[in-house]
Amino acid sequence: MVNIPGPSRFVRYLGELRAFIAIIVALFCLSAALGYVIPGMYPELVDALLSGLQDKADQLTGQQPLLMMLGIFWNNALASLLALIFGLVAGLFPLFFVMANGLAIGIVLEMVVAKMGAVGGILLFLAGILPHGVLELPAVLISAAIGLKLGYLALLSLIKRQDVVTGELMAGLMVFVFWIVPMLFVAAFIETFITSALLGSV
Incomplete structure (x- = not known):
């Protein structure tokens, strides 16, 4: 029988995950700040990151809105x-994943501010991030925090020679399926049909 995590269980699970969430959020914020200041210092790194983002954007551009929404959802999920x-x-992949996303957001913010000025750039950036980001960003960061905790438990299992991972992996996958996936689906809908319209009006 599948143990579906309801709202109270989900909140409790986040509480158990809080140390790893704190690490992931701190790393994301640090990476975003670094991304904001490095464009002039390491242009080749900026080009590499933006090239990856452009490739993903090109794959979705020109598609029907529904297909675009499903593409965004699939990529994020x-x-x-x-x-x-x-x-x-060892928890390495979620750390690199969060760093790459933080750097990309910081770089994009710096480019928008450089082109439009502080006030206009920040407003445009927020208009393009906040509507869907309030769901997408927590979902992504929680997934990375679960991965980081699994890496920690995997190392602990090797040291103790006792399986302390399987139960946590199943709990994490249940949270992913019943909470993270719906959050990402709604975020993809908002990004396709609301964020795009908001950016167009701005």
Whole structure:
């Protein structure tokens, strides 16, 4: 029988995950701040990150809105799932995943501010991030935090020679399926049909 995590269980699970969430959020904020200041210092790194973002954007551009929404959802869900599962490898993948996303956001913010000025750039950036980001960003960061915890428990299992991972992996996957996936689906809908319209009006 599948043990579906209801709202109270989900909140309790986040409480149990709070130390790992704190690490992931701190790393994300640090990476975003670093991304904001490095464009002039390491332009080749900026080009590499933006090239990856552009490739993903090109794959979605020109598609019907519904297909675009499903593409955004699939990309985010797959990346979040990989961050969760590959966290078993010492928790390294979720750390790199969060760093890359933080750097990209910081770089984009710097470019928008440089082009439009502080006030206009920040407003445009928030208009393009906040509507869907209030769901997408927590979902992505929680997935990475689960992956980081799994990596920690995997190392602990090796030291203790006792399986302390399987139960946590199943709990994390249940949270992913019943909470993270719906959050990412709604975020993809908002990004496609609301964020795009808001950016167009701005």
